[in-house]
Amino acid sequence: MPPILTLEKISKRFGAVVVADNIDLTLLRGEALGIIGPNGAGKTTLFGIVTGTVAPDSGRVMFEGHDVTRMKPEHRCRMGLARSFQIPQPFGGMTVFENLVVAAAFGGGRSEREVYAGCAGLLERCGLADKANRRAASLTLLDRKRLELARALATGPRVLLLDEVAGGLVEHETAALVDLINDVRSTGVSIVWIEHVVHALIAVVDRLVVLHEGALIAEGDPPEVIRRPEVTEIYMGLEELGLEADA
Amino acid sequence: MSDVRVRHASVSSWIGTTIVVLATVALAAAPWWAERADLRLLAEIYAYVALASLWNLLAGYAGLVSVGQQAYVGLGAYVLFGLAMLAGVHPLAAIPIAGFAAALVAVPVAALIFRLRGHYFAIGTWVVAEVFRLLAAQTSALDGGSGTSLPAAVVLSIASSRQMREFTIYWIALAQVVVILFAIVWLLRSRYGLALTAIRDNELGARSNGIDVVRIKYAVYVAVAFGTAMLGALIFLQKIRISPDTAFSVNDWTAFVIFITVIGGIGRIEGPIIGTVIFFLLRQTLADLGAIYLLILGVVAIAVMLWAPKGLWGLVADRFGWQVFPLQRRLVLKKR
Numbered sequence: 001m002p003p004i005l006t007l008e009k010i011s012k013r014f015g016a017v018v019v020a021d022n023i024d025l026t027l028l029r030g031e032a033l034g035i036i037g038p039n040g041a042g043k044t045t046l047f048g049i050v051t052g053t054v055a056p057d058s059g060r061v062m063f064e065g066h067d068v069t070r071m072k073p074e075h076r077c078r079m080g081l082a083r084s085f086q087i088p089q090p091f092g093g094m095t096v097f098e099n100l101v102v103a104a105a106f107g108g109g110r111s112e113r114e115v116y117a118g119c120a121g122l123l124e125r126c127g128l129a130d131k132a133n134r135r136a137a138s139l140t141l142l143d144r145k146r147l148e149l150a151r152a153l154a155t156g157p158r159v160l161l162l163d164e165v166a167g168g169l170v171e172h173e174t175a176a177l178v179d180l181i182n183d184v185r186s187t188g189v190s191i192v193w194i195e196h197v198v199h200a201l202i203a204v205v206d207r208l209v210v211l212h213e214g215a216l217i218a219e220g221d222p223p224e225v226i227r228r229p230e231v232t233e234i235y236m237g238l239e240e241l242g243l244e245a246d247a
Numbered sequence: 248m249s250d251v252r253v254r255h256a257s258v259s260s261w262i263g264t265t266i267v268v269l270a271t272v273a274l275a276a277a278p279w280w281a282e283r284a285d286l287r288l289l290a291e292i293y294a295y296v297a298l299a300s301l302w303n304l305l306a307g308y309a310g311l312v313s314v315g316q317q318a319y320v321g322l323g324a325y326v327l328f329g330l331a332m333l334a335g336v337h338p339l340a341a342i343p344i345a346g347f348a349a350a351l352v353a354v355p356v357a358a359l360i361f362r363l364r365g366h367y368f369a370i371g372t373w374v375v376a377e378v379f380r381l382l383a384a385q386t387s388a389l390d391g392g393s394g395t396s397l398p399a400a401v402v403l404s405i406a407s408s409r410q411m412r413e414f415t416i417y418w419i420a421l422a423q424v425v426v427i428l429f430a431i432v433w434l435l436r437s438r439y440g441l442a443l444t445a446i447r448d449n450e451l452g453a454r455s456n457g458i459d460v461v462r463i464k465y466a467v468y469v470a471v472a473f474g475t476a477m478l479g480a481l482i483f484l485q486k487i488r489i490s491p492d493t494a495f496s497v498n499d500w501t502a503f504v505i506f507i508t509v510i511g512g513i514g515r516i517e518g519p520i521i522g523t524v525i526f527f528l529l530r531q532t533l534a535d536l537g538a539i540y541l542l543i544l545g546v547v548a549i550a551v552m553l554w555a556p557k558g559l560w561g562l563v564a565d566r567f568g569w570q571v572f573p574l575q576r577r578l579v580l581k582k583r
Contacts, residue, residue, distance in 0.1 A: 073454045074455075090448070090449065092448050093448045098441070107456045112438055116253050123578075133577045155457060
């Protein structure tokens with residue numbers, strides 16, 4: 001399979017802190033890639049570099065064969081790069097439905113009327129149908145996370161970047177989320193997913209990479225990667241990772 | 248399968264729009280029921296509703312906190328005086344020309360000040376306004392710093408009788424505010440309104456969802472300059488006299504406008520209307536108190552900012568979900 005998204009020798013530092021250290025990473029078309037790593041490893045910054053809200057110090061971002069390194073976030077979104085934020089960024093004064101209409105109309109480059117039905121359907125799929133006309137600012141954190149995911153999907157992405165969408169979900173909600181993401185995948189969308197809830201991640205992704213202090217320290221088959229000594233070491237023992245996986 | 252429909256109107260917007268329409272009709276007939284002094288006061292109120300509505304679009308929606316909108320009030324006024332006095336253009340025809348001139352000037356000005364971020368942008372807008380004021384003071388054809396008055400011939404060209412002149416200016420002032428409010432409602436209901444409201448709520452989110460934030464801000468800045476200059480032109484046509492200090496007054500055309508928008512409710516179309524009513528109620532009842540009046544204005548502004556940061560209308564709208572104009576897109580699902 002050809003690559004859809006490639007990071008080439010990406011480096012970024014904030015002052016003395018290195019958040020991306022010469023990272024090379026490729027996402028294949030239709031693939032689901034998981035990223036794990038301790039807090040501060042540079043996972044979210046990597047999403048910022050891919051989507052254009054953070055400029056790398058050096059290196060290139062290639063998407064669909066185009067060099068998008070200097071391209072503005074809104075253009076990357078319209079090309080099919082969508083992202084959910086770890087800290088939800090809703091349009092608080094607008095209704096939940098309007099939030100999706102914005103994403104579908106602008107990110108998807110379509111007229112407003114065209115997107116109404118699709119947005120309504122998406123609300124249903126993401127468990128927000130009964131809150132369609134609520135102001136987004138009045139949602140609980142959990143629903144805001146659902147909205148993040150729904151809004152990213154509304155843009156009609158070819159690559160979907162998910163930043164910790166499973167945190168705080170109870171078991172059956174996590175299962176529903178895994179179903180939803182697998183469902184999205186089956187429509188041909190490539191996925192990069194940052195997640196601390198490892199068992200949910202492993203239920204979806206084909207490949208797992210581990211980020212630590214801005215560097216990729218492991219990459220490969222998910223169940224095998226999380227057992228590697230260098231990975232268990234940074235998580236202070238496999239037991240803890242296992243515990244989290246069973247939680 | 249469910250049938251998807253989207254509705255803009257709500258009960259509150261039906262009531263609100265009806266009240267607005269009835270009020271407009273009653274106010275259009277004001278020359279038959281109001282005193283001359285009342286007409287002048289009403290025209291001033293319309294100008295402030297319109298100025299504040301435009302500033303609200305700029306700062307409340309597009310996030311462009313300008314403290315230099317007096318640049319365009321003064322520019323519009325000076326273009327009108329210049330055209331009427333030096334080029335013999337009919338003063339009423341000069342009003343739209345003033346708008347276009349300001350829009351033209353706003354294009355390079357925006358290119359310059361959009362390079363500034365946050366506080367620097369605000370200061371930059373003020374600097375631009377000061378530069379305009381100094382340029383006006385150097386314009387000897389319009390008597391520079393001491394200012395000038397419209398000659399009688401120009402004033403008479405509006406209408407020959409004093410009463411008809413006052414009525415004409417009153418109706419134009421009313422028409423300006425109605426058109427500006429209508430244009431803002433239309434804008435906010437359009438695709439661009441969707442983008443603008445998203446920018447108001449979350450700029451990072453807007454950019455990440457495909458909205459070209461800079462381009463929309465640019466368009467709003469130029470459009471607001473266009474409207475502000477037409478308002479400035481009419482304000483000074485009514486005053487007949489102009490000087491750089493009055494035309495480019497930061498107090499009259501920016502400080503009061505910000506006060507109005509903030510106490511009424513920034514980022515909401517109803518805010519400037521409510522704010523203007525409160526501002527004029529305070530002014531009319533407290534004007535005799537002199538400096539204490541300004542102190543009270545300051546206290547009111549601080550109190551509202553502390554206890555109702557979204558303004559008085561924001562307080563009401565958040566609580567009851569009211570909207571005066573049909574803006575919101577409500578999803579109506581009809582199960583089949």
